[in-house]
Amino acid sequence: METRILIYAPTGQDAPLAAKVLHMAQIDSHVCATLAELARQLEQGAGAVLTVEEALAPGGYQLLQDCVANQPEWSDLPIILLTHHGADSPTVRQAVAGLGNLSLMERPVRTLTLITALHSTLRARNKQYQVREAARRKDEFLASLGHELRNPLAPIRTSVSLLTHLYPDAAPVARIREVVERQVRLLTRLVDDLLDVARITSGKITLQRQQVTLAAVMRHVGELCQYAADAKRIHIAWQLPPSEIMLDVDYARAVQIYANIISNAVKFTPQGGNVLVRAAIDAEGGDSGAGPALLVSVKDSGIGLDADTIPRIFRMFEQSATVSGQFSSGLGIGLSLSRQFAEMHGGTVEARSDGPGQGSEFLIRLPVLAGSGDGARGVAPLAPPAAADGRKIKVLVVDDNEDAADSLAALLEIDGFDVRAVYDGAAAVAATAQSQPDMIIMDLGMPGMDGYETARAIRQRPGAERILMLALTGWGQSDARRRTLEAGFDHHLVKPVELEQIIRLAGARHNRDQVQAAR
Template sequence: MHPQPQPDPSQRHALEEEMAVLARDLAQARAELAGVQADLAEAHAQVGSHQMYQLLAANEQLVLDAMRSRGAAESTAELVAELTRTSELDPLTHLPNRLLLADRMAQGMTHARRNHGRLALLFLDLDGFKEINDSRGHLVGDEVLCTVGQCLVDVVRGEDTVCRLGGDEFVLLLTQVAEAADAGLVAEKLQSTLAALAPAGRVPSPVSASIGISVYPDDASNGEGLIDAADRAMYASKRAGGGCHRFFSMLQHSAQERPPAARVAPARQDERSRALRDANERLVLSAMAATAVADQQDQLLKELRDAAKNKDDFLSVLGHELRNPLAPLLTTLDVLRMRGGGYETVEHATMRRHVSHMIRLVDDLQDVARIASGKVDLRMERVSLEHVALQAVAMARPLMEQRRQHFVLHHPAEGISCWGDPVRLTQCVSNLLINASKYTPPGGHVALTVRREGSQALVTVKDDGRGISAAALPDVFNLFFQERVDAGALTDGLGVGLALVRSLVALHGGTVAVSSAGIGLGSEFVIGLPALAEEDRTAPAASGPPPSVPVQPPPRRILIVDDNYDAADLLAELLRLYGHQVWVATHPVAALKMIGTVAPDLALLDIGLPGMDGYELAARIRQVHPDLRLALVALSGYGRAADQDKSQRAGFSAHLVKPVDISALEHVLSSVHAAP
């Protein structure tokens, strides 16, 4: 063996000095990292618990509003269905009434005309029913009518119609009758069935009926004519002693067909009068019920409109309150980037990503009505699915690390791109990853795979967790659906995540599917998106080049008026880094005094100022300083179209929504000038 060479003393000294320098650099890096961690903790404290609580509370309120609206709509539908049912059915026997009979006759006659067929109408009047009412009372009489009605239904076919016209009169509509004689066979069957009711103990005394029969189109060409013909034939049966049937076609067309009104038995006149009174009472009750339902519908519609307006106002205020703390955070990141020569550290980029995500969530809250109707504003661009996967993993990794789960990411070396909204696609994949982690026990496995299959880009999330039962698989993407889980599994949430994934993927022209072998056997979710062709992917997909320092607009004299001290001071510092002269006022009275002294050419006015809002301050500035060439720009947490229109009507040249995007601010500074 050769002896090891001994280092030269001078080299040893140089190595020791280099190690000391590295140790100092390491200590400094650790100190900087600790500062960044403190900044992150402070940022999380500001935009974490309180704002997330507000977001969750807002989401719960939206769900409750949606459930109340759905309940009100269902109640209204039930009321309308009940009104329709009661208007078409006899309240005693629950058989169709004259209104529904007319509709059934019209349908039957149309079918008969098209197929050159026939239909028959049997007009049935009970014999001796008045004696039952007089001797045993109306309650027994009503029971007899109900029994007879059910008996008639049991005799005819399912496609035929049994109707109670009123009193003791019934009508049977027989469709698709081959021969007129077939209706006579049905009448004979009815008579024998009615005769069997008393021996069976179903009615207190024997029951029979006088039946008149008319046939379409032989006896009449319309419904009223058909009823009138059968009614005449029924009177012929009554004159023959009752308990029989007669065809209208067999009657002799003479004055004897129907007794004159003066010769009608008094008992028959009483029955007719009572039937008319009953019909009139039902019409009055139906009209009163319809009026009550209409009033209730109007009240429900008013409550729905009020609820929708309250929801919009609530979301608008909530968005404003959430934007206020986000504004100084985003401005701080812009200041730090400017100080870094246009580049950001990894830590600052992480903060910007999460602040931007919070801003997007606020945008969703203020646009929730459009989301519910499927009108989501997608910001489409060429997207690298590898980049989407990495962003989603960064959002889901804390939960997987907390549960000590094993995670694997597979993606091809050549990369896969599609056309889509990177934030929304990241949201979809992160939702699936977080779901997989929630329903996989500690120590379990979660895998994310990105691959290409023909013209489809596939993103697969697979786990070995609790799985999904076969019965629940068809419903997992339904809104508010949650399958009952074991006591040890995480179940927080309202069951909207997977429904949102399906809606967003569909807006990208894609699909999402789920499979599971059953409870305890894990699950697999697959998102399919149209992949860009090879010629469309020659340039790298957009994860974005390193940020550069924007071209600075010409120096301006700017006054910032905002009662949020942090937001105003940080925005002022950022503008000064761009070379502008900036003054800050935190109260509208101070701003009015300062304008006369500093003579700015542009003023950024917060709309939500105390004591005097931005609109009033703008009017006062124009009034006090009419000759000052000053461009006014509105700053507000409210970003709806109505808010921007209001700013324009108030004389503002532009409307910036908090937190202010630096590129939007640069555009305003370059393009907005006072009118000459």
């Protein structure tokens, strides 16, 4: 499909003659009799489009222009336009201005000229396909890398939490725990950023919107950014509205938007500097006029930006040079992710600066919910729920990484659960048959009998529909989440997971069971 030439010349003999010539030259082609057929065939893929000047109006030009405008980044669809002899018409001039990778050939065209031009066009098109394949392989590599990095992060975080429970009053242990937790959070964030790059470029990110307060988002952002600021003695000042502001956003992505930009401000602000975070309602929605928006300004006393740098800083993997000429640390993707996540929410991110040494200001606009004001609701400390009959909740942990399984099992035991750990799918099925648990926390990527197959086998047992099954894995893509639900899991958790998240899910199931039992 992708190497064929689509021919669109609905009048005259150009289409059948061109098809005959291409067949003799062993070039795959397809003649489109109507615009609707051309649109359908373009969706299936094409090496190039061969058309004629008179076919562009009416409708033909608009169809091709839409196709060119909406094609993926790797693609630059070649269009060969056969024109009338003589001066260029307005139709041809319009095509030159709006159809991108366009080549003009004046009729009558020599057969050899047309064939060699198409061979050259297809060779160039093949290079585009190679770029697409390289991008696909890169995305697969990043996803696999994220999975492999998340696996060791999970037992590290769980083991540190276990130390805290075992030695709650030991100051040296507390200091070690804080260091390890900070570094695990940093590594987790870097892994998440890498995976977000892969998901954005492959179109696999979907927003999980919920109503959250600005205060809750900013508390989380402050926790993520404060350590780096303290290390450089940078003061972050927060000027948030006194009244509560409600947002309809993907909570995790909203935190990323602000945390990436504030972290960037801290990175490029010298020791002892200042970062000011101000938030207010912009009733007009800025230049877009899209209605009320939350306008957050992040202004720093850092190295500033020159006019040429500002358009580049939002490019993926862009590394900005500092005043000393050294390149900054990091992956160079934080600002790009912030802008793309904001745009997915219907918002914007822009930067401004008075020049080098004058600091920078980033303006983030996100749509705001009107009529909010219920106030922030606090979250009560979590306690592990009990089963319906008052006994401890029985948990089965399944993971071929024994360190991960044992550390999570020990942590759950300390928090009041009745826990057993096994290390492969067959053992999980056998353990469930021997004594049915209330909850199963299971890795997906186990050798032999993987988590999907194990879950399906367990769900087939009588009474297994009452088991709360959590998939615990390094894979966070939407297709992995879909497969876990199809296999019978109730929830898909991405490593490293917080214990509080497991307790909340167990509590939600416990509450639901109580309601059903009361009916």
